[in-house]
Amino acid sequence: MSRPLALSRLPMSIVQISGLKKYFDAVHAVDGVDLAINQGEFLVILGPSGCGKTTLMRMIAGLEKPTAGTIEIGGEDVTKLPPRKRGVSMVFQSYALYPHMNVFNNIAFPLRAQRRELKFDKRAIREKVVSTAKLLEIDMLLDRRPRQLSGGQRQRVAIARAMVTKPAVLLLDEPLSNLDAKLRANARDELKDFQRSSDITAVFVTHDQIEAMGLGDRIVVMSEGKIQQIGTPQSIYDDPANEFVATFLGSPSMNILSGNGFRFGFRPEHFLPKTLHDNPENSRLFHYYVKRVEYLGSDRLVYGYLRGSEDELTLAKVPSNVRVSLDIESDYEFAVHNSDIKFFDKATGGRIAQQNLAQAHT
Amino acid sequence: MTRLALPAFPLDNRRFVGLLFLAPALLYILLLVGFPFLLAIAFGFSDVTVGNTDLNFVGLQNYLAVWENDIFRQVFETTIRFTLISQIFILIFANILAIIFTQDFTGKWFARFIFILPWATPVSLAMIGWLWMLDTKYSPIDYLLLQTGFLGPNGILSNNRNLFWLATPDLSQISVIFVQVWRMTPLATVILMAGLSSIPTDILDQAEVDGSRFMRTLLQIKLPLILPIMVIALLFSMITMFGDMTVVYVLTRGGPVDYTRVLGLYSFQVGIEGGNLAQGAAISLFAFPLLLAMAIFMLRTASRAEVQ
Numbered sequence: 001m002s003r004p005l006a007l008s009r010l011p012m013s014i015v016q017i018s019g020l021k022k023y024f025d026a027v028h029a030v031d032g033v034d035l036a037i038n039q040g041e042f043l044v045i046l047g048p049s050g051c052g053k054t055t056l057m058r059m060i061a062g063l064e065k066p067t068a069g070t071i072e073i074g075g076e077d078v079t080k081l082p083p084r085k086r087g088v089s090m091v092f093q094s095y096a097l098y099p100h101m102n103v104f105n106n107i108a109f110p111l112r113a114q115r116r117e118l119k120f121d122k123r124a125i126r127e128k129v130v131s132t133a134k135l136l137e138i139d140m141l142l143d144r145r146p147r148q149l150s151g152g153q154r155q156r157v158a159i160a161r162a163m164v165t166k167p168a169v170l171l172l173d174e175p176l177s178n179l180d181a182k183l184r185a186n187a188r189d190e191l192k193d194f195q196r197s198s199d200i201t202a203v204f205v206t207h208d209q210i211e212a213m214g215l216g217d218r219i220v221v222m223s224e225g226k227i228q229q230i231g232t233p234q235s236i237y238d239d240p241a242n243e244f245v246a247t248f249l250g251s252p253s254m255n256i257l258s259g260n261g262f263r264f265g266f267r268p269e270h271f272l273p274k275t276l277h278d279n280p281e282n283s284r285l286f287h288y289y290v291k292r293v294e295y296l297g298s299d300r301l302v303y304g305y306l307r308g309s310e311d312e313l314t315l316a317k318v319p320s321n322v323r324v325s326l327d328i329e330s331d332y333e334f335a336v337h338n339s340d341i342k343f344f345d346k347a348t349g350g351r352i353a354q355q356n357l358a359q360a361h362t
Numbered sequence: 363m364t365r366l367a368l369p370a371f372p373l374d375n376r377r378f379v380g381l382l383f384l385a386p387a388l389l390y391i392l393l394l395v396g397f398p399f400l401l402a403i404a405f406g407f408s409d410v411t412v413g414n415t416d417l418n419f420v421g422l423q424n425y426l427a428v429w430e431n432d433i434f435r436q437v438f439e440t441t442i443r444f445t446l447i448s449q450i451f452i453l454i455f456a457n458i459l460a461i462i463f464t465q466d467f468t469g470k471w472f473a474r475f476i477f478i479l480p481w482a483t484p485v486s487l488a489m490i491g492w493l494w495m496l497d498t499k500y501s502p503i504d505y506l507l508l509q510t511g512f513l514g515p516n517g518i519l520s521n522n523r524n525l526f527w528l529a530t531p532d533l534s535q536i537s538v539i540f541v542q543v544w545r546m547t548p549l550a551t552v553i554l555m556a557g558l559s560s561i562p563t564d565i566l567d568q569a570e571v572d573g574s575r576f577m578r579t580l581l582q583i584k585l586p587l588i589l590p591i592m593v594i595a596l597l598f599s600m601i602t603m604f605g606d607m608t609v610v611y612v613l614t615r616g617g618p619v620d621y622t623r624v625l626g627l628y629s630f631q632v633g634i635e636g637g638n639l640a641q642g643a644a645i646s647l648f649a650f651p652l653l654l655a656m657a658i659f660m661l662r663t664a665s666r667a668e669v670q
Contacts (some may be wrong), residue, residue: 058567061567061571062570062571063567063570063571082570083570083571083573084570084571084572084573084574084575088571089571089572090567090568090571092564092567092568093564094562094564096562096564096565096567096568098565098568098569098583099565099587100586100587109569109572109574109582110572110573112578113569113572113573113574113575113578114572114573117573161572165573
C-alpha cells in the first residue's frame with residue numbers, strides 16, 4: 001500500500017499535483033498521482049523504466065497534457081498552460097543543446113524567447129548569461145559549439161540554460177546518465193551543492209537508486225504509474241511501504257521468503273552469522289546453508305538458502321573485515337535482528353504487522 | 363588439418379558474390395552513364411554527324427563555334443535564369459509545405475499522397491496534361507478567367523478570349539517556370555520533411571520549455587538545423603532542372619522564337635534533329651563543368667554545416 005502524503009496545503013509547497021493521470025490509449029503511464037513538492041527541496045522521482053516518472057515530469061513541464069487531474073505551481077493552476085507560462089525549466093537526458101548555437105546563445109535562448117515576459121534588454125541578457133556561466137564555471141567556453149565540449153561541460157551548459165531564467169522549479173530528467181562513472185559521482189556532488197546554494201526547487205528523475213539516495217531530500221518511488229512511497233532516503237530504505245519498494249532499493253536486493261500466509265524479507269547486510277549479533281534475544285535465528293561465496297573486496301556476498309526454504313535463494317552480505325570463516329557447502333547459524341525483518345501481505349505486497357515466523361525456518 | 367582442394371561452388375566465394383551484388387549498379391553506371399558520357403566527350407572533339415560517323419579529331423573547334431553562336435549564349439542564359447528563378451520558388455514552397463505536412467492534422471496522409479503525385483507522374487504524361495491546361499485556344503484556365511470576367515471584351519486582364527499561355531514571350535517563360543516548380547516542389551518537400559522529422563524531439567521540447575513560440579522555433583531552431591538537407595534538396599532539383607529538356611520539348615519546343623529554349627533541348631535539336639552530333643555533344647558538355655562546380659560547392663557547404 002502506498003502512503004500518500006498528507007495533502008494539507010502547506011504554504012511552503014511550490015508544486016501541488018492532485019489526481020494526475022496520463023493514459024496513452026490502453027497504457028496508464030501515470031495513474032492517479034498526488035504529490036506536493038516543497039519550496040527549495042531536492043525531490044527525486046525514482047522508479048524502473050516505464051514506471052511513468054518521465055511522463056509525470058513532462059506533465060509538470062507542460063510538454064504532455066494530463067488525461068485527468070491538476071497541477072498547481074506557485075499557487076496557480078497551470079494544468080492547461082503552455083510550458084513558457086509555468087516558470088519551469090528542464091534539463092533533458094540528452095542535454096538537448098542547440099547544436100548550431102554557441103554556448104552563449106544556448107544559454108541566452110530562453111531569455112530571448114521570454115524577453116517579453118521577463119522584460120530583458122540586450123545588455124541585461126548578456127549580464128545574466130555571463131553571471132550564470134561564471135556560477136557554473138563555464139564562462140571560458142561561451143564561444144564554443146556544443147560538439148566541442150566534453151560530456152561534463154555539456155551538462156553544465158544545459159544546467160546554466162535551465163537556471164538563467166530563475167525558474168520556480170528545475171526539472172532534471174536523468175541528466176547524469178550520459179556521464180561516465182568517474183564523472184558522475186563528481187557531477188552529483190556539484191549538482192547538490194549548486195542546488196543548495198541557489199536554493200532552487202529541483203525535481204530529479206532517475207532509475208538509479210544510488211543517485212536517488214545520494215541527491216534526494218525526499219524520494220518518490222514510482223511503479224506502474226503510481227506512487228509507491230514518499231520519504232527521506234533513509235525512511236524509504238529502512239521502512240519500505242511495500243514489497244516493491246523493499247526489493248527495488250538496495251543492492252543486492254532484499255531477500256523475500258514465504259511465511260505462513262504472508263511474505264517476509266530482510267536485507268542481505270542484516271543477515272549475519274549469529275556470533276556477530278551482540279543481542280541474540282532480539283534476533284531471529286536461521287539455519288543457513290552456504291552454497292557459494294563471492295569475495296567483493298569490502299564484503300563477502302554469500303549465496304545459499306534457509307533450511308526449510310531450500311528453493312528460495314537467500315543472500316548474505318558479510319563485511320570482509322569480520323573474521324568469520326565461511327566454507328562453501330556447509331551449514332551455519334545466521335541471525336537477523338527482529339526489527340530488520342519486514343512482513344508483507346501475500347496478495348497486495350503491502351507492509352503488515354509483525355507475524356509469527358513458522359518453525360520450519362528456525 | 364589440410365583442406366581438400368575441392369572445386370568450390372561459385373556462390374561460396376565471397377569476392378564472387380560481392381561482385382554479383384555490385385554488378386547491376388556497375389553495369390548501369392558503366393553502360394548508361396559512363397559510356398554515353400565518354401562518347402559525348404569524344405564526339406565533342408570530333409566532326410561526327412549523323413550522315414558521317416567517322417570520328418576525326420578537330421580539337422576545340424566545336425566548343426569555339428558553339429561559344430560564338432548567339433543562340434547558344436541566349437540558350438545558356440535562359441537555362442541559368444529558369445533554373446535560378448524556379449529554385450527560389452521551389453525552396454519557398456517546399457519549406458512551407460514541409461512545415462505543414464509535419465504538423466498533425468486530419469487527412470494528412472491523403473494530403474501527402476495527393477501532393478506527391480506531380481513528382482510520381484511520368485514527366486511526359488504530366489506535360490501533355492499541362493499542354494492541354496495551357497492550350498492557346500481551349501485552356502481551362504482561360505475558360506475560368508473568361509467566365510469570371512477577367513478575359514473577353516472589357517476583361518480585366520485582356521480583351522482577348524485567351525491569354526496565349528505558351529505563345530507570348532513573357533507568359534511562355536512564366537508558364538515553363540511555373541510547370542517546373544509544380545513538378546520539382548514535391549521532391550524538395552519530401553527531402554525537407556525527412557530533414558524536419560530528423561530533428562531530435564528533445565531539442566524541440568527543450569525549445570518549448572525555454573519559452574520559444576512557433577516562429578522562433580522555426581527560424582532559429584528548425585531551419586538552421588535542416589540547412590544542410592535544404593542544400594541537398596536544392597542540389598537535386600537544380601541539377602535535374604538544368605539538364606531537363608522534356609518540359610520545354612513537350613510544351614513549347616523552345617518557342618516562341620527562342621524564349622524558352624534551354625540547353626538540353628538545344629543540344630537535342632542541334633545534335634539529333636539537326637544531325638550535327640559533334641556540336642550537340644559540345645553544347646551539352648558546356649553544362650558539365652558548371653554542374654560539377656555547383657555540386658562540389660553545395661556538398662561542401664552541406665558537410666561543413668554543423669549538425670550533431
